[in-house]
Amino acid sequence: MEKITLNHITKIEGHAKLALGIENGEVKQCELSSVEGSRYFEGIVRGRRFNEASEITSRICGICSCAHVITSIQAIENALHYIPTEQTETLRVLLTLSERIRSHATHLYFLALPDYTGYESALAMAPKFKKELKQALRLMKIGNGMIKILGGRDLHPVSATVGGWLSLPTQEEFDTMARDLESIKADASATCDLFSNLTYPDFETKGEWYSLVDKHHYAVLHGTFKSFSSSFEKKHYRKFVKEYHEEHSTANFVVKGDHRYMVGALPRLNNNHRQLSSDAKKMLKQANIPIPTLNPFYNNIAQAVELVHCIDHAIDICRSMKVRKERVDKVGMRAGTGVGAIEVPRGTLWHEYTLDKNGMITNANIITPTAQNLLNMQEDIRAFVPRLMDKKKEDIVIEIEKLIRSYDPCFSCSAHFLEVKWL
Secondary structure (H helix, E strand, O other), X not given: OEEEEEOOOOOOEOOEEEEEEEEOOEEEEEEEEEOOOOOOHHHHOOOOEHHHHHHHHHHHOOOXXXXXXXXXXXXHHHHOOOOOOHHHHHHHHHHHHHHHHHHHHHHHHHHHHHHHHOOOOHHHXXXXXXXXXXXXXXXXXXXXXXXXXXXXXXXXXXXXXXXXXXXXXXXXXXXXXXXXXXXXXXXXXXXXXXXHOOOOOOOOXXXXXXXXXXXXXXXXOOOEEEOOOOEEOHHHHHHHEEEEEOOOOOEEEEEXXXXXXXXXXXHHHHHHHHHOOXXXXXXXXXXXXXXXXXXXXXXXXXXXXXXXXXXXXXHHHHHHOOOOOOOOOOOOOOXXXXXXXXXEOXXXXXXXXXXXXXXXXXXXXXXXXXXXXXXXXXXXXXXXXXXXXXXXXXXXXXXXXXXXXXOOOEHHHHEOOOOOOOO
């Protein structure tokens, strides 16, 4: 049996490896695994105050720290039966959109694009693709700048908290953010053109797609978790979503009713394309891909379309925002369990916390997008490899890595969160 081992999959967030065993053109072994050290965040937050969860869990990942902050706060507020103000919710949406702009630009240009231009890295691409990389840097800069204004710093934001915001942007800062966003609209449209005109393999996943769905908006913070075949409210997620562990990986695998599924920009587009901004709809039409689609390689196109939509949505917020001074609410304590679920760059992120009557965390559960995608990635590789048998080994590796990177995985986020068992 021929074996292919990728001990270090490049151009992804975190560290992962793949073990493949191929015999007579058939895949006998396919094990995709995280090789990050186990990270015990679910145990670390136990015994901490309710308002500490967001700051602690933001350290799960640098690239999507805002996502963990907002999801954590949402879960805690859900446990405390607290409903935030409309302004607080709107600013949380804006912070989430800002992070998605930064993250999508980073993934598309610096991690995915080299696969399609024949270069080993964005740095090697620079002499020929200087214009494109400048587009990426402008998009990333504006996303970072907005996170700093809203969150107090561009990584691990500190302004968002349970009950409101510790610091609010000024009206002048909203005007500045709106102008900055308008300045990168052309870059986002060019990104859609670029990624829509790349050549992608003709391949379909057998997994379902899931995302939050809100009939009024392109879902960000709220909605029903939905696919083409089923849906459920987030408070019932434990009845539908199951985590399990494989010995070869430090990441949990996640299934829905024993079946694999996919989350991310492509599932969001499949479910919510009617809620896209008008310019994003134009970009999707120009991309000329079927909607819904099951081709995971089109996740790159979906992210590019989302760039346009996120910028449009963020501009609308900044232009319509009339800042009111609001103090952080003093939230009443009660025992309870709360669930938070929001759409983040790589898909739906779940946080769950149980609090005692004094507001101390007694239990926690965190399910990241990459953990939900892990089984689907692995089984897509199993199905994709047989069609590559006529290629050289190094070309097979490149094509497999393209497929993995199309999911924009973050293995740092997916590393095992199993709680510490104190003796």
